Amino acid sequence: MSPSAPPAALRLASPPKVLLPALSPSSTCSPRLSMSTPSRPRATPLTAAGGGGAAPSLLAADPGHRDSVILAARDAMTNCLGETHLDLVVPGLRLAAKGKVRDVYESGEHLVLVTTDRQSAFDRVLASIPFKGQVLNETSLWWFNRTSHITPNAVVSSPDRNVTIAKRCSVFPVEFVVRGFVTGSTDTSLWTVYNKGVRNYCGNAIPDGMVKNQKLPANILTPTTKADDHDVPITPDEIVKSGLMSKDDFDEAKSKALSLFEYGQKVALENGVILVDTKYEFGKTADGTVVLIDEVHTPDSSRYWIANSYEERFKSGLEPENVDKVT
Incomplete structure (x- = not known):
């Protein structure tokens, strides 16, 4: 660049x-x-006044320690x-x-x-x-x-x-959500709609017999519109027919999104985590180039699981260890 x-x-x-x-x-x-x-200044660890090591629990029996932790937390908030x-x-x-x-x-x-x-x-x-x-x-x-x-x-x-x-650049009004697993808990998450019997989501055929947190046979793109209050799932055909993107622009952005996700999964796994799903945004510059914008593979835009415990927890019916922003 x-x-x-x-x-x-x-x-x-x-x-x-x-x-x-x-x-x-x-x-x-x-x-x-x-x-x-x-x-x-850089935030300091939340330790009790005059003490070292880890901060005591907010539920500790000693109210003095609890008050110290609360005060330290309030001081740290000035860094926001x-x-x-x-x-x-x-x-x-x-x-x-x-x-x-x-x-x-x-x-x-x-x-x-x-x-x-x-x-x-x-x-x-x-x-x-x-x-x-x-x-x-x-x-x-x-x-x-x-x-x-x-x-x-x-x-x-x-x-x-x-x-x-x-x-x-001119921003495409579409979020390119790429998923590698059947998971999630929101109304538009893949597991929620799959559990309701949906087997074709955003133009993707999902096989029967899958369970929550299972890896998909292949990564899929589930685009959404960029609404102020919430995102709305949409199919590729609907994107083109509604004029949100041309077919050429959509196909190029889709290819880039899937390649980015595959590369992100590889790098993440090399570092002990699984890139479960994420979203990308694209725009078009004055010379007609489709470019990646906004953010990439952050804890805000992506879901990550701890890799070395995933298989065992999945087989036991337990939720994966998460490192996304909600947990």
């Missing part, structure tokens, strides 16, 4: 750095994005980046969109995507978690760089641990 230099108005408090092949160990010590307040107002402090920026997690600003041919610490689940914002946005942003940057052999992406640079500057 050959990053282009963004205009001066997008350089925030420090000059943009080119996306590196890998994040250095020292990268986790960089200051937080500065809004109207000074840079926030819950709101951004870059349009008020950076000339030339305009707030284009405020999502559940990301705030998007625009300036000329570039977008500034700020990943906040807001925690969303089931299509609503629940709370904020210190440094969550930094983890999501840096995770995506890592994957964007390592999947450039599969598809180009919109990333230009990252001037802050919570910020990505991207090329402006």
Whole structure:
């Protein structure tokens, strides 16, 4: 990927750095994005006042320990980046969109995507978690760089641990959800609809006799529309007939999504986890190139299971050990 230099108005408090092949160990010590307040220090472990080691349980009999933990937790919450107002402090920026997690600003041919610490689940914002946005942003940057052999992406640079500057493009109003297992608990999850007797979901034929958390014979794409309140499953034919995407654009994005997922599963398994399902978003640049946007294989957009316990727990009828954002 050959990053282009963004205009001066997008350089925030420090000059943009080119996306590196890998994040250095020292990268986790960089200051937080500065809004109207000074840079926030890194959160410290929740330990009892004057004590070391692990923090006691909130249910501990000693109320003094419990109060210390609660106070430490409250102090840590000051590290949360819950709101951004870059349009008020950076000339030339305009707030284009405020999502559940990301705030998007625009300036000329570039977008500034700020990943906040807001925690969303089931299509609503629940709370904020210190440094969550930094983890999501840096995770995506890592994957964007390592999947450039599969598809180009919109990333230009990252001037802050919570910020990505991207090329402006026309975003397809479709989320490309790829699944490798029959699982989930929401109304649109594959297990929920399968358990109700559905055997053709979003244009995919699902065989009879499958059980919850079982691996599919092959990975499948189950696209959804991008609605404000909730996502709606849709078939490829409906996407094309409704004019959401052309057939050529959809076929290209579908191929990229399935290849990204296959590669993501390989890398995840090499590191002891199973990439169960995830979602991708794509856009089209001014020159007609279909590019990967938004985020890649983050704990917010993906479901992960611990690999070495999956088979035994599945055979025993137990739920897999999860490391997704809901658990």
